Amino acid sequence: MKELLIQTKGDTPALALVKDRRLMAYWPLEAQLELAAGAIYKGRVGRVMKNLNALFVTLTKGVEGFLPLSEARGTQPRPGDSLLVQIKRPPQGKKAAYLTQDISLPGRFCMLLPYGNYAHASKRSEHRQAMKRRAQGLRPEGMGLVLRSKAEQATDEEIQAEIARLQADWEALLQKESSASAPMLMAPAPGILERILMDETALPERVITDDEKTADQLPFPGLIHPDPFGLYNVLTQLRQALRRRVYLPSGGLLVLDPTEAALVIDVNTAQDSKRAGDAYLRTNLEAAAEIARLLRLRRAGGMILIDFIDMDTDAQRLQVQQALETALRADPVKTEVLGFTRLGLMEMTRKKTDAPLPAQRLHEEDTTTNDA
Incomplete structure (x- = not known):
């Protein structure tokens, strides 16, 4: 069953999407919709970077966005001009928001x-x-x-x-x-609940919230519960998903290392595996489904490299690739699986739409348990 949990009280107000008791997505309610993908601004042109064929646009006091000339309309803007722009990718770390004038x-x-x-x-x-x-x-x-x-x-x-x-x-x-x-x-960008209703391929079958006013605003009936997240240990699941080392039910292990260029994921099998060929394939298939879940939950974006356990045949590699593609269909964010490289790494991309979840400010006790 697919359920949407809305917790407005306590130290971690957020929305969580759960399927068959497993956490699939998490959105802090304090997320800045003003700087999220989709927000529209009347900005003022600042610096023009001729060497980059781009310019910087002031969105609000102290906040600039990066507008490539390929995303601009009409004649080249000049410093001081006002422009209607939309955030295509939100700011991440030291990188400014990526802007476009092709409003959608x-x-x-x-x-x-x-x-x-x-x-x-x-x-x-x-x-x-x-x-x-x-x-x-x-x-x-x-x-x-x-x-x-x-x-x-x-x-x-x-x-x-x-x-x-x-x-x-x-x-x-x-x-x-x-x-x-x-x-x-x-x-501003569409609200979190609005985005869920727009983007989910299948709407939640049940909504549980701790706030009667929120329940009254839902487009479908909602249940009231004093602690929606406690029903499925949402914060515990979140802490486990944000760790560097994520264990699979079979005993396998995923190691996720984000870098400036890409997210690198290493798949490891249980050390006591017997009949290595079959065990490796089963672990890789299990890892493919879990990786699809973690990419969405962690809001990973950009280039992703996956080092699956070595397999014996092209048929097995194709089976794992198809399993990953199937699992990614539930992700509303655009993804593309490019296949295995000559070095045996799986290449894929996921569109950058939100800041990665570990960069979000969570409650202190919920982040200190993360691995380095």
Whole structure:
């Protein structure tokens, strides 16, 4: 069963997504939606970096974003100009937020592109060509439209109603922008609960919260419980998932080492394994499912290298790759599995949408147990 837990009280207010009692995703309620992916600003151009073909845009006092000229619209902006920009990737560490002027407004069934002029469908759509033709017929004149995979189960009337709502949101934003002084936030990123409803391929079957007001605001019935996280030991599961060494039920071990360039994951088997070939394959298949869960839970992004246990045949390697791809389908964030390199490492990428979870400020007692 897929359940959404909302805990608003105590030291760790957060949302947690649980499937069959296992923690799949975790969002601190204190997350800064103003600097999350999707937030829209009226910014002011600052430094122009000709050698990088980019410029820095002030978003708010003391906060700049990085705008490549390839993401800019029209003529090259000059210092002091005001621009409407959207955060494509949030700031991480010393890296500034990555910006674009190709604004997109997300909905549950579609994504409206006010400055676009094309129609597309999600790569996850089972009937993508048919959905692209459908998008072309529904696309508002002078705008772009991308139909999400959920649109396959929606009627044209439902999609058109969402398009009309997004168009109204855009008109309201432009009206606000016309009288605003840069730099200023025009629209924060969608809230966590809103993102869950938009992004999850299958909605939670049950919601449990400790707050009656929150339950009243849900689009479906919610249960009240004084300690939702305590039902499934969410914080214990979170601590275990954020450690450098994560153990598999079979006795195998994952070692996760984030670097500046990539996240490197090493898969190890139990030392007392018998019939090594079969045991290694079973451990690798188990690791593939767990890695998919951990990548989402830890909000890993960018390049990821996985050193699975050596396998005897190409058929076994293909089986492990397919298991990883299947497990990643539940992840709403875009992922791509590129396959094994000549050195035997699995290459994959996961789109950077949020700061990695270990970088989030958790309650002190919940972080001190993490491995170095």
